[in-house]
Amino acid sequence: MTAHNIRHANTRHADSRHGDASDGAVGGRLSRVDGPAKITGAAKYAFEQQLDGLAHAVMVEATIAAGTVRAIDTRAAETAPGVLLVLTPDTIMEIKGASDWLGNPPTQKTYSPLARTVTYSGQHIAAVVAETFEQAVAAAALVEVSYDETPAIVDLSDPKAGDGIPIDAMTKEWGDAEAAFAAAPLRICAAYNTQREYQAAMEPHGLIARWQGEELTIWEPSQWLDGMARTYAEWFGVPFENVRLVSPYIGGGFGSKALALAHSAVAAASAKMLGRPVKLVLTRPQNFTSYGGRAATRQTVTIGAGRDGKIQSIVHRGVNETAIDGMWVEPLASVTSIMYATPNFSSKQNVVRVNTVVPGAKRAPGENPSAFGIESAIDELAHELGIDPLEMRLINYAEEDPEVNKPWSTRQLREAFAAGAERFGWARRTPKPRSMRDGKQLIGWGVAAGTYPVRRAYGEAVVRILADGSVEVESSSIDMGQGTYTILAQTAAETVGVPADDVVVKLGDSRYPRAGVAGGSRLAGVMTGAVYKAATSALDQLVGLAISDPRSPFHALQANTLVVANGRITAPRGDGPDVSVAELLASVGRDRIEATGDTMPANSTAEDRYKNYTTIATSVPHTEGDYSRHSWCAHFIEVRVDEDFGTVRVSRVVSALDSGRLYNPKLAESQWKGGIIMGIGQALLEEGIVDRRHGRIVNNNLADYLVPTNADIPDIEVISVGIPDLHSSVLGGKGVGELAIVGVAPAIANAVFHATGKRVRDLPITLEKLI
Ligand code: MCN
Ligand code: MOS
Known part of the structure; x- marks a missing residue:
């Protein structure tokens, strides 16, 4: 371990004191404030x-x-x-x-x-x-x-399973997709499957x-x-x-x-x-x-296009498995309907009951399998037409949301394609399958895009400025590793004007001010907003006291406002006293200042609040109002396929992502990489295998249910191309947590096709499917 690493591993104080002072502000690369507790064993887990x-x-x-x-x-x-x-x-x-x-x-x-x-x-x-x-x-x-x-009906391929139940709410249609498909000069149609994942x-x-x-x-x-x-x-x-x-x-x-x-x-x-x-x-x-993992899915994607590569029609049919006595719908058209501009579109979805625990949410439910279908299909179409798959995506770039006909709040996807392609060296790709190799290894380069909607919901936080000048934040939201403790410390630190080291964030207790689910990649936007509002009002109170309390050293100054920075209060022109926050509170006889902030509409009732925090339905639709709000990404992936054995290794990943403004780039990058790693697992390894005699998952342990290990993962490069999006959140961020898994599996499948000339439409891409 280098000295540099030791310093970072030992204490966060070393990191933030000797690091860039701005690390603790919103947008800084502050290390996880809960990191030391987690790696030293001081963190007490539920059991x-x-x-x-x-x-x-x-x-x-x-x-x-x-x-x-x-x-x-x-x-x-x-x-x-x-x-x-x-x-x-x-x-x-x-x-x-x-x-x-x-x-x-x-x-x-x-x-x-x-x-x-x-x-x-x-x-x-x-x-x-x-x-x-x-x-x-x-x-x-x-x-x-x-x-x-x-x-028992063991899975979707069981003859007893049938066609399932149509889910009308999943139907999306505009134009006349069937007729336009029939009339299109170039047509492709293929079926794509994803397996049960956990x-x-x-x-x-x-x-x-x-x-x-x-x-x-x-x-x-x-x-x-x-x-x-x-x-x-x-x-x-x-x-x-x-x-x-x-x-x-x-x-x-x-x-x-x-x-x-x-x-x-x-x-x-x-x-x-x-x-x-x-x-x-x-x-x-x-x-x-x-608890169920991701439902197994089947999709058929048919695309009709002109010789110029322009899509004229997309017809999409999807099926996911659900339980005998529980309903789970994995929305399979969520990416299909918005990624590309098409004048004609039709998507329908059924669910099929099988003897399984009811499937559940796994990182980007819906978007993830949806992208596997459309992003594989677009690659197939590009190949048919002899058009570069990246060019194909630009030809069909959706300038606005084709489903709801609204402008995007922000969509830096073109920028993502450009930045990723440049860094990856996409221009050096030779188009023909099997045309790139390194000895016995066939090399393939694939590209795919991904997206995830911005879910705006509600949260509350209390911010306290304490007698010693430190700041305390409380919220019943949680941190399961994504970085909530850290970004909320940064938000409170920057807003109040104290070092991030002086902020203590308390989460994970339902007695604290309320919050909705940490799901759908919404929590960071919701909670930075609530903490920003609470901290702003705490700061207002602090400055108000400093200006108006007769006991305050600033009282005689007759100032309109004061500057609070780095835990100290000064007059704007620097011509007055310079006291610490603790000294100011002592001078005015206060042991604390406390303020609550939330992201709820101003006229919300107590009943609204209860409903909004305890049900999932209350996030504001991402297409509400004048804009359609999403995060976007583009993955460029290199695989090496052993010609004799059919083993696939991912050897290079460059992804460019638009999550708007990042509250903490170090943590966002880590989230993105985690998503990409999970996507590699989905593409190459993960599959719940059912014993057809007993309807039982046989690989129900971490030795047999394969997830990637370090040896499976190359260096992953992630590039942020986002710009602040104030239509999406108070501080301009969009979702991070689920975005990066979306599109990884099709990028890998597309790379495998480029390497081998074999199109695998059935995840995971295991060696027997290649030889
Ligand atoms: N972030 C940022 N800038 C933004 C948005 C987010 O820097 N504009 C960073 C922050 O560090 C923030 C994190 O990304 O804490 C995730 O923010 P967000 O996208 O809002 O997602 P949530 O906080 O709602 O987290 C849930 C999301 C989901 S839905 C799954 S599934 C998932 C994920 O986060 N599960 C995870 N990431 C995970 N990471 C870990 N370590 N463990 C899990 O179980
Ligand atoms: Mo994430 S699957 O929405 O918890």
Whole structure:
């Protein structure tokens, strides 16, 4: 390790003091303020709470994919050492139905987190609570379940699966796409498939639940404290305020940690039944079936174009899998309908029920598979026409949103293509497939674009200026690794005028001012806005006191305003006193200044607020008003394919991205690289494999469910081409977290085609598909 690295690794103080002073301002490259706590082990994760009297719960899951539980014999488990409780559908306390995440009221009065009717392998059917974890594991193995098994629909290719249910809300149409396609001089039509993928966060799902009378405290990794608190409150019929969720540190979520799940209900119910706190941590295999990964998808993309390369028609049909008793729609036309200008467009989508846990959100749900279809298809069209695939994208560049006919708020995609191509050396690409090689390695260069909508929603923060001159920020939003602690420290530091080292950000507790979900790449824009507003009003109060309080050293100055910078207050012309924020507060006899700020419309009622923070439906549509708002990116990727073995390695990635203004380029770059790495995993490795006899995921662990390791990842270069976008957020940023995964898989598939002449339309691109 170089001295430079050691300094950075040791303390953030070294970094920010000796680094550029502007690192701590918005737009600075401040290192993660939670980094030292996370890497030294000081950060306490949800399951690390030490509580007196903690009991341990273990789930028992179905070993069939479809059928009914005939009987559960719990006798042996009940008499096993240390066992406190064995829960089945018959013995678990009554839990009420809860609203869904859109806020729709429950369809059933009661909710049974333990199933009698089995609709997927791995479904929870019983639970054992014991004094120790080991005793619970041992007793769970003694629970005997007998079933009446029925045939399962294992996946989309199962003949029993059928065509599915049309989702009318996904239909998008303009012009006459079928007729225009029939009339087009050049036509392509192909089917693209993505497989089941899993979020595979390092930290598993689980929780500790504790009841004190009618008050429930839950320590659980959470992307959405307020939404989950509402679910617990409804399940157990207690007021929302009685539920406290605590989640200051999270070991990754990637979409999987926004909801309270069946096992969450079981843990909270058993804690109530026992009158003791209960801890329940899912095993790694249970993580694959307790919350769904990305749904498998199938798409057909047909494009009609002129010889000049101009698209005349796009017809798109999509299907995603969902559960037997749960609905998940993976919006497959989200990129298809906006990436390119086309006068005629038609997209329709069905969902097909199969015996799986209901699929869920995984980084860019919708946009990610959508881009695999359209960005592969456009490459196929370019090849047919003999047009460079980058040129093809520019020929069909959408100058405005073709779906809603509104101008983009900002769209630096042309700039992204230019910057990425330049840096990658795209001009040196020889067009013919198999025309570039290095010995036995076929080299391929591929390009693809990506996009993600800007979701504007709501959040609140409190900003306090404390007696010692430090600043405290509180919000019930969260940081699962994306950098919320750090960017909020920067926002408060810059706005109030103190060093970032003097700001403490507190997140991950539902007792703090409210926030909506950390999903849809919205949190940074929402929360920097709220903190900016709160900090501005705290600063106004501070300056107001300094000017008007007779005890203030500035009182005699009769100034209109004062300058607060670097923790000190001075007169604008520098001709008056120069005191620290702490000294000023002491002089006016105040121990703190406090202000709240939010991103909610001014006339919002208490009911609006509750709804906006506890349901997901309340983000403002990205096309509302005069503009269509999105982040954009272009990926340029080199692959090397071994001619004999068909192994694919990604050897170079240059991506140029437009996320508007960056609150912290170091963290945004890291987010983008994380997304690109996940995209490489999707393209080459990730696939939930179903045992067709039992409808069971066989690779339900991190040894067999392959995600990229360091050895799979080359140097990744990311270039920011964004400009501030004040239509998208208070401080001008657009979304970062999900953007960069979108378009990586098609860029790789396109590169593989360029290397080998083989078009793989079925992810992941494994060697048997190439030889
Ligand atoms: N950022 C920035 N400038 C902007 C916007 C964001 O510098 N204009 C940086 C900030 O460091 C900010 C981060 O990017 O903290 C992400 O901001 P944003 O795009 O608003 O996304 P959210 O904060 O809402 O985070 C959620 C998003 C999603 S939806 C998934 S899925 C995902 C992701 O973030 N899961 C992650 N990134 C993840 N990163 C980690 N380490 N772990 C996960 O589980
Ligand atoms: Mo991200 S999949 O919206 O949590």
